[in-house]
Amino acid sequence: MKMFRILVLLAAVFALGGGAARADDTDPQNLLYMDLSFGRVVIQLRPDLAPAASAQLKKLARQGFYDGVVFHRVIAGFMAQGGDPTGTGTGGSGHPLHAEFTQSEHFVRGTVGMARSSDPNSADSQFFIMYDAAPALDGKYTIVGKVVSGMEFVDKLRMGDPAHNGIVSNPDKIVKMQVAADVITAQEKARMPKPKEPEPEQVVTPHGIVPK
Numbered sequence: 001m002k003m004f005r006i007l008v009l010l011a012a013v014f015a016l017g018g019g020a021a022r023a024d025d026t027d028p029q030n031l032l033y034m035d036l037s038f039g040r041v042v043i044q045l046r047p048d049l050a051p052a053a054s055a056q057l058k059k060l061a062r063q064g065f066y067d068g069v070v071f072h073r074v075i076a077g078f079m080a081q082g083g084d085p086t087g088t089g090t091g092g093s094g095h096p097l098h099a100e101f102t103q104s105e106h107f108v109r110g111t112v113g114m115a116r117s118s119d120p121n122s123a124d125s126q127f128f129i130m131y132d133a134a135p136a137l138d139g140k141y142t143i144v145g146k147v148v149s150g151m152e153f154v155d156k157l158r159m160g161d162p163a164h165n166g167i168v169s170n171p172d173k174i175v176k177m178q179v180a181a182d183v184i185t186a187q188e189k190a191r192m193p194k195p196k197e198p199e200p201e202q203v204v205t206p207h208g209i210v211p212k
Contacts, residue, residue, distance in 0.1 A: 025148065030054070031180035032061060032145070036157075036172065041150035042180070043112055046143060050100040053114050053123065053144040058179050060093055060125055066177035071157050075166035078134065080157050081115055082174060083126040089167075092124030099123070100142045107137040110147040129154050 025044055032043040047054040060066060071082035072089055084091040099120040107113060111130045114123035123142055131154075147154060160166035 028181035028184050029058075029179065031148075032057065033176075033178045033180055033183055034066075034150075035175040035177070036153050037175060038153040038156045039150055041153050042148050043145045044148045045145040046105075049102050049105060050114070050142050050144045052097050053100055053142050056093075056095065056097060056125070057127070057144060061177045061179055062182065065093060065125065066174050068173055068175075070168070070171040070173050072168055072171050073128075073166045074157050074160045074168050074171070075131075075162065076159050077132050078166070079113075079128040079130050080154055081126060081128040081166075083115070085125070087171070089126070092126060095124060096121060097123045097142075100144075101139050102143060103139050105143050106133070106135065107141070107143070108133045110151050111143055112145040112147065113137065114142040114144050116141065131155070 030045045030047060032045065034041040034043060045054040045057065065085065066083060069082060069085055070087045071080050072084060072087045073081040081089070085093075097114070099116075100114075101120075105111075107130055109130055109132055113128050113130070115126035115128050116123040120140075127144065129147060157172050158168050158170065160168040160171075
């Protein structure tokens with residue numbers, strides 16, 4: 001009977017997703033604020049699926065790497081690709097990542113994936129945001145996160161020419177990308193009352209109390 005109860009509990013755990021711990025949707029350390037000229041896009045990172053890629057995006061965001069970088073390739077009904085400081089689709093940070101492919105999640109609208117060349121271990125700084133589902137990408141590209149707010153602003157990105165593989169002329173830029181925890185910390189610090197300056201010491205003289 002005791003063994004039966006244990007098996008029931010284990011089944012319940014797996015039914016609730018008791019494999020790898022899923023990233024907390026509300027953890028500001030796992031949220032990126034990507035500001036476009038249209039508005040803010042919030043991306044939830046998935047360190048449970050792609051720890052190295054998630055850490056790399058956070059590191060680069062904190063360095064200001066993505067600020068001013070364009071979405072150089074945007075294909076209607078497919079995806080928007082950015083993150084290349086050269087704007088050509090061939091650049092990166094110089095720190096390629098090993099593949100972190102998964103079969104447990106799928107490329108659907110709002111999924112954020114890591115762009116790469118034909119080499120599975122070539123993802124770096126470039127990422128793409130899906131406009132629609134693309135099952136052909138499942139298990140072949142690293143899923144690093146998903147858009148949880150502001151997908152309507154991604155929809156407004158200037159589209160590329162289908163005849164030229166979606167390359168955009170005069171592309172839209174990322175105004176600023178930040179880790180949400182850093183923004184919240186800065187805002188909290190700004191709201192804190194400033195410490196009072198110490199009052200100067202005073203001494204008593206025949207002529208009254210004067211600063212020391």
